Amino acid sequence: MTTVLMAVMLVSVLLLAAFGGPWLLRQAAPALATVPRLAATTLAATALIWIAALLALGPVVAWVSRGPAWLPAEAAEVCSRCLAAATPFSESLVSVAIPAVLPLVLPLLGFGVAAAGLWREFSQLRQTRHRLTHQLRESHEATVLGHRVSIMSDDSCFAYSLPRRAGGIVLSRGAVASLSPAELAAVLQHEEAHLRQRHHLLLALLGGVTHYFRRVPLIQAVRDAVPHYLEIAADQSAKRVTGTAVLAGALLKLGTSAGIAGDAHARSAVLHAAGSERVRLLIGAPRPPASTALAVAAGAYTVMLLTAIVSVNTPYLLAVVAGC
Amino acid sequence: MTGTNAQVPAGRDEVPARLGALESQIMELLWRGEEFTVRELIARLPTEPAYTTIATVLSNLKKKELVCARKEGHATRYFACVAREELTVRRIEHALESSGDREAAMLHFVGTLTDTDLELLRRFLEQRGGSA
Numbered sequence: 001m002t003t004v005l006m007a008v009m010l011v012s013v014l015l016l017a018a019f020g021g022p023w024l025l026r027q028a029a030p031a032l033a034t035v036p037r038l039a040a041t042t043l044a045a046t047a048l049i050w051i052a053a054l055l056a057l058g059p060v061v062a063w064v065s066r067g068p069a070w071l072p073a074e075a076a077e078v079c080s081r082c083l084a085a086a087t088p089f090s091e092s093l094v095s096v097a098i099p100a101v102l103p104l105v106l107p108l109l110g111f112g113v114a115a116a117g118l119w120r121e122f123s124q125l126r127q128t129r130h131r132l133t134h135q136l137r138e139s140h141e142a143t144v145l146g147h148r149v150s151i152m153s154d155d156s157c158f159a160y161s162l163p164r165r166a167g168g169i170v171l172s173r174g175a176v177a178s179l180s181p182a183e184l185a186a187v188l189q190h191e192e193a194h195l196r197q198r199h200h201l202l203l204a205l206l207g208g209v210t211h212y213f214r215r216v217p218l219i220q221a222v223r224d225a226v227p228h229y230l231e232i233a234a235d236q237s238a239k240r241v242t243g244t245a246v247l248a249g250a251l252l253k254l255g256t257s258a259g260i261a262g263d264a265h266a267r268s269a270v271l272h273a274a275g276s277e278r279v280r281l282l283i284g285a286p287r288p289p290a291s292t293a294l295a296v297a298a299g300a301y302t303v304m305l306l307t308a309i310v311s312v313n314t315p316y317l318l319a320v321v322a323g324c
Numbered sequence: 325m326t327g328t329n330a331q332v333p334a335g336r337d338e339v340p341a342r343l344g345a346l347e348s349q350i351m352e353l354l355w356r357g358e359e360f361t362v363r364e365l366i367a368r369l370p371t372e373p374a375y376t377t378i379a380t381v382l383s384n385l386k387k388k389e390l391v392c393a394r395k396e397g398h399a400t401r402y403f404a405c406v407a408r409e410e411l412t413v414r415r416i417e418h419a420l421e422s423s424g425d426r427e428a429a430m431l432h433f434v435g436t437l438t439d440t441d442l443e444l445l446r447r448f449l450e451q452r453g454g455s456a
Contacts, residue, residue, distance in 0.1 A: 159433040252445040255434040279441040283448040
């Protein structure tokens with residue numbers, strides 16, 4: 001395999017994943033929903049791996065770069081030696097007339113962009129949680145069925161969770177009044193699972209690292225899907241304690257009174273026209289037979305991307321370790 | 325909203341109002357669903373504040389688009405044009421607006437449900453004999 005062929009293959013794999021990935025994820029959703037925690041973690045990892053594979057294009061292009069040397073002579077000499085030591089192929093017949101240092105900057109730029117996204121996400125989350133904590137001043141803390149919760153003096157029905165440090169489980173007075181004790185237990189178990197399994201942290205990391213890559217269809221599909229799988233994971237935890245019918249009853253009561261609205265609802269309705277996987281799984285709706293195979297295919301694709309990254313970066317790593 | 329002075333409630337993109345003590349007392353009265361003149365409000369408040377104080381507070385609440393007014397003869401009658409629940413929802417939503425990813429800040433119990441989901445749940449529970 002030549003360097004050019006490797007670059008072409010990497011670009012093809014990336015494009016296929018970027019544009020075909022959302023379809024694959026939709027088809028595989030019924031199977032992925034049966035292992036929601038694994039699905040959420042793997043999908044988040046897939047998004048990160050895709051970005052890493054994109055950045056790996058830089059070192060590949062650097063192998064065929066024959067442009068003017070921009071670095072001082074000594075630094076350029078070291079750089080060339082490292083590139084030559086890292087190249088797993090013989091001399092390429094094709095060359096690109098750009099300085100090799102340019103594509104090598106791509107991974108650094110990518111790390112910078114991901115770090116900027118993380119910084120942005122966490123600073124905005126800090127502000128948001130500060131404001132939400134301000135809202136919670138109008139609430140009072142109570143122990144409900146063994147869980148510490150904040151109860152907001154509000155007759156509308158809602159329940160949500162913030163990270164434990166930011167307030168934990170929040171219920172409205174209306175939700176407490178309208179749910180039966182068993183349904184309340186289901187809601188509390190669900191929210192407790194979010195906290196125990198650190199779902200807020202996973203979403204913050206995913207949201208941060210992928211923020212500046214969110215226009216890529218695959219990344220957007222993962223960002224949309226992961227919260228859904230985390231809800232299913234929390235449902236599974238609640239279902240084990242309270243049973244399916246009780247959890248379904250609580251969802252129906254709070255879902256009906258919440259008056260789900262807005263863009264998120266419209267987008268979600270388009271994606272889940274036959275009902276979301278969360279509810280289909282809860283009520284035991286049969287899943288399409290092909291979805292397991294497609295979930296395996298999605299997993300295989302992720303492994304392929306991972307292999308591409310490793311095969312590009314390992315020679316560099318070995319070259320640097322060996323002192324070029 | 326029927327009155328000539330009725331205002332359109334604040335949009336969801338605006339900063340939701342925070343209420344002072346007297347504003348809260350007045351909103352509590354208006355949220356009962358009745359319409360009041362300034363004097364009727366004074367009569368129902370525990371502290372009997374001055375007419376101008378209540379008129380000013382009502383004017384502030386109108387600016388915050390929580391209260392609407394309509395003329396009835398020579399009198400002006402005030403009523404709540406935003407429900408208590410709506411104000412709470414707006415406050416929470418506003419708090420979340422600065423976050424690009426709402427879910428990361430707050431995981432909502434019914435956040436990902438659609439109308440179809442609710443219908444499926446309803447049918448499921450009906451089949452189970454309405455056990456919910």
